Amino acid sequence: MRPQVLTIAGSDSGGGAGIQADLKTFQELGVFGTSVLTAVTAQNTRGVHGVEAVSPELVTQQLDAIGSDFTIAACKTGMLFDAARIEVVADGVRRHTFNRLVVDPVMIAKGGASLLQDSAVQALKTSLLPLATVVTPNVPEAEVLTGMTIRTFEDRIKAAEQMLAYGVRAVILKGGHLDGATADDLVMTASETFLLSAPRIQTSDTHGTGCTFSAALTAELAKGHSILEATVTAKRFIQCAITHGLDIGAGHGPTNHWAYATHEEAGVTLESITTNHR
Numbered sequence: 182m183r184p185q186v187l188t189i190a191g192s193d194s195g196g197g198a199g200i201q202a203d204l205k206t207f208q209e210l211g212v213f214g215t216s217v218l219t220a221v222t223a224q225n226t227r228g229v230h231g232v233e234a235v236s237p238e239l240v241t242q243q244l245d246a247i248g249s250d251f252t253i254a255a256c257k258t259g260m261l262f263d264a265a266r267i268e269v270v271a272d273g274v275r276r277h278t279f280n281r282l283v284v285d286p287v288m289i290a291k292g293g294a295s296l297l298q299d300s301a302v303q304a305l306k307t308s309l310l311p312l313a314t315v316v317t318p319n320v321p322e323a324e325v326l327t328g329m330t331i332r333t334f335e336d337r338i339k340a341a342e343q344m345l346a347y348g349v350r351a352v353i354l355k356g357g358h359l360d361g362a363t364a365d366d367l368v369m370t371a372s373e374t375f376l377l378s379a380p381r382i383q384t385s386d387t388h389g390t391g392c393t394f395s396a397a398l399t400a401e402l403a404k405g406h407s408i409l410e411a412t413v414t415a416k417r418f419i420q421c422a423i424t425h426g427l428d429i430g431a432g433h434g435p436t437n438h439w440a441y442a443t444h445e446e447a448g449v450t451l452e453s454i455t456t457n458h459r
């Protein structure tokens with residue numbers, strides 16, 4: 182039987198991020214995707230033009246419809262909109278024992294639109310992160326989650342340590358927003374810290390990179406791979422998707438979800454940098 186997976190996220194009408202990016206990624210990686218919508222955005226490559234949240238009751242109904250019928254091997258969250266949706270999502274994840282949980286703490290879209298209310302950050306930290314297997318913040322999201330300013334490599338290590346203390350099993354602090362010849366993601370578990378690197382692609386077509394990366398990670402966890410194995414495959418998937426962009430739309434274009442199946446990926450490395458003594 183195909184592994185069944187779930188994404189709990191917002192809809193991106195433009196198809197490059199959100200639920201749409203997640204389902205395309207699941208399909209490409211051979212797992213059966215289901216979805217719980219938390220919000221609907223009117224969005225294209227130029228930006229977010231409207232947002233409406235799905236009621237907490239309907240979010241719960243969707244979670245119960247999935248949880249009562251499917252065997253969810255892994256699950257991810259994306260745009261959660263506000264504290265009320267976070268609480269019902271955390272409740273559903275707990276009740277249905279969705280055990281392998283990837284939390285992508287989506288806060289702000291590439292174009293600058295807010296996808297999570299400021300007042301929801303505390304709920305994310307206290308209700309959802311303790312249930313998470315992996316949390317995948319970018320640098321601005323990690324700054325909000327930790328209250329730290331992240332500039333140096335040491336800052337990234339300290340921030341990842343702080344997020345690990347929120348109860349997650351692994352932190353992937355993504356480096357897409359930083360400069361440099363490589364896009365480096367810091368991967369920290371209780372026992373070890375790694376640097377996951379790939380050549381940085383010069384492109385503005387990076388809409389939905391975080392969604393796609395976390396969906397690939399979820400698909401690989403669902404197949405029973407370890408967190409590290411799943412992380413490396415997810416990086417390969419997103420590297421191919423960014424490298425072979427589709428040139429769609431006039432703004433930040435989507436990535437190519439087909440590319441992983443049809444192109445060789447080059448240059449992803451995983452280097453162990455420290456052994457953590459906890």
Ligand SMILES: Nc1ncnc2c1ncn2[C@@H]1O[C@H](COP(=O)(O)OP(=O)(O)OP(=O)(O)O)[C@@H](O)[C@H]1O
Pocket residue numbers: 198289290291318319320355356357358364365366379380381382383384387388389390391392393394416419420423
């Ligand atoms: N230009 C790039 N070249 C290569 N890899 C990149 C590039 N931009 C981002 N990445 C990689 O894509 C993955 C997603 O990271 P990113 O920091 O873009 O997430 P994000 O900001 O949450 O994405 P989004 O909010 O757009 O969905 C990471 O592995 C990151 O290193």
Ligand SMILES: Cc1ncc(COP(=O)(O)O)c(N)n1
Pocket residue numbers: 190191192193198199200222224259260287289290291292296387388389390391392
């Ligand atoms: C529904 C939804 N979820 C997530 C994102 C983040 O993606 P990006 O930062 O690339 O805009 C988005 N734009 N829309």
